[in-house]
Amino acid sequence: MVASVSPNTEAYEMPPTIASERSLLRNASVDEDEFPIQQSEKGLLLKLGCSFFLFGLINNVLYVIILSAALDLVPPSTPKGIIAFCNIAPALVAKVGWPYFLKGRIRYTQRLVGCCALSAFGMLVVAFFDSLFMRLLGIGLASFSSGLGELTFLQLSTTYSPPSIAGHSVGYFSSGTGAAGLVGAFLWWEVRGLGVRVGVGLSSVMPLIIPLTYFFLLPSPAGFGPTTPYDNTTAYTALATGEEDIAGEEEGSSRPLADKHHVYLTLNDKWRLVRPMLIRYMLPLFCVYLFEYTINQGIAPTLLYPVPDHPFLSKIIHSIRDYYPLWQLVYQTTVFLSRSSISIGLPPLPSHLLPLPAIVQFGIFLTLTVESAIGIFPSNTDEAWSIVLVFFLISLEGICGGSAYVNVFYRINQDPPSPETAHDIERARQEREFKIGSVGFADSSGILFASLFAVPMEVALCRQQVSRGKLLCKGL
Template identity: 30%
Template sequence: MERSASINADPPRQPGSHGSCGGWRNWVGFWLLGLCNNFAYVVMLSAAHDILEKQESKNSTTSAPPELVGNVPSGNKSNSSGYDCSPVSTGAVLLADILPTLIIKLFAPFMIHVVPYGFRVLFCVAMAATSFLLVSFSSAVWMSIVGVIFASISAGLGELSFLSLSVFFDRNVLEGWGSGTGAAGVAGSLLYSGLIQAGVSPQITLLIMLVVPLVMFASYFYLLTPVPSLPQWRRSETEHPAEDSPEQERLIKESEDEERETSASGRILFPLNVAEDRSTGPLTLKEKGRVIKGLWPFVLPLGLVYFAEYFINQGLMELLFFHNFFLSHAEQYRWYQTLYQVGVLVSRSSLRCFKFRRVWIFSLLQMMNLVLLLFAVRFQFLPSAWIVFALILYEGLLGGAAYVNTFHFISKETESRYREFAMATASVGDSLGIALAGGAAFPVHDYFCSL
């Protein structure tokens, strides 16, 4: 099932030798992979919420007297709080959507190198399709949660695999990947909401979305130019020394020149003066530890950015409700989410025009956002929803910019031998931040709703 390609000693990237046409194919391929990989993750929260609500409605209909069912407030809102609160039961869906991803990203980089990329993609396609089917046909809460978990597994394994895969291509495919993942948020939320608004049931909507895993399959196997079948740290020098084409030798030389320039500037993540660094066998545990240590200047700021924005999204956004506004609470919340996704899409598509290495600045600005909105929820001093709209758009811009710049500079400043492992390992940063934010949002939400 895995496509074959000639394998180079210690290759940093292999974009193929098809000129500009091949470069555009790869860019579009990674854009589609990013879109499809994050699509189910984006859709699952909304879809699972709708189906859980339907199941709760069935339960209340069968357990409550008919004359009382019509008097149950929509959304099960709390009447004892000054805030228009809803139950936090959907927080379980959020954690189901991120915890499997986090576990995969923590452990998979140490063992996933034995699995060819083609098999990983097939597994991600199967998990995404199964998630849509499970949530669509769920007849119990646990089935919906299992469906969300499958979507999380697909997204987590896909992200670390495709980020690792990008090192075999020209670095501009990261622009395509980042833009595609940003587009997934906008496309997923708008498509799902649009179909539901048009009167299509959640079940049929999810069945329609089964086309997305098929697009992922076609993008990898038929759109991308051939890539090596195993990660670079599994190869030995004896496999291929005489098989390099002139084009491949040129690419390797360009990458080595770039590494020397980066090293001279003092911005190489991992030192080149250790003898074992130039070995061609599998990475040792010591080397992996050094790689992980070198990644902290990027992973920590990325985790803080995502902690702040998901704390806002899951813990505060619902509470930023303006009564004297032409949009209802549900409509305000929907526009918050949409503007956030638009901001992410714009900034994740900006790498060609804007590169910023000091990603910690994004963390600082995002934490300032969190503090401002936390006080805004507590003291309600913001005069209009329009200000919140602007802040939420700004929040999305910061998060997307932090993501694409983090992985761009990790790819650029890491020696080729470590690059694939580094890209896979660094992807844990955003998931860790999201998981911590999900846990922290529960008590904050409960506190405000109890006031």
């Protein structure tokens, strides 16, 4: 059983020579029979990667299932945008509320078990109630749980050290969230024939994978050695076991239960940490998601062409109703690949290039908007070139979105502590947890704003197409 762990406040120095020898042993290519710890560490890394991949997959898959099932969850007269709104707004509330307004040590076990129960309950409400209000309520509960779960898993990654191990956790969590798009859409395609009650009801058992993974697969941070992150003096600290988590300061409480020193971040402390991240991390993430989801929800439904008379494309596209699912499949696939970039060994983006995905995404947004409105891509009788160019741009859109997500959170995870808290281990720990948890509202708010812009944008683009004689959007 894995308990949440945190560093003690006392550190001891390891001689540099020993630290150097230990580092060499870890990094060198050596005989595993001579140094069996190498095999043990490989096994721990595999378990850690699988655990965080499952966390990302299960935490986000219900979100995708809800969106995929939107047509079946509400009456035909109800705008489908209300599903998207109820599926993101509660998650945004969770991402703002928990890191900014609660203080103290995070109780990971209680929080994750609570998220699991809330997700399962929300999906059961959707499954067993037919009224629109109750289904939207169930979607909201599952959304709140997903938002809280995402920031919790990102915060959990900061409890691992050294930085390479913490980055390993973030990379695999990001890969899991990318896989959720493909897995969720596929699962609903397979079970939708069973109806909402059975199909959504079956999906309600999926959150149980999270506590099973947490208790039985996730390795303890202590298993990777007692190195404290970001300490150039090679300081080491003994990592706690489960007893410290039980005796530690309770999340949301200002009363210390057993700590010698009462440590928690005030609102002023949190604002001090957030201020330098607004432009560096939050703005690029917000912009990427604003453009990305406006493309997906407002522009992609209008990227329609006659059914192609082409040897290859005609095997994929049989009617104009096939275009939008095709664009979504291309998008979800490239998001998964780009969110997996770090976990498969590709180097992360340098910090100064973090705005690049947002800039490219804006260019894609403008290009596809103009193409939808007036038609700028070269075309012939079968529209093959237009379809190929849109395919390329949607692929690039997914790459930009996934790259922005994984690289922003990876870089936050790798940030060293502030100089004034570098030697206060408990405060540095809480600062790392808050920083990575505080940024999540940027992507969710971008999605929320996009859902508000997308509906009038789709209507306007369709009207523009009709005005120039292209009536395909009216035939859906």
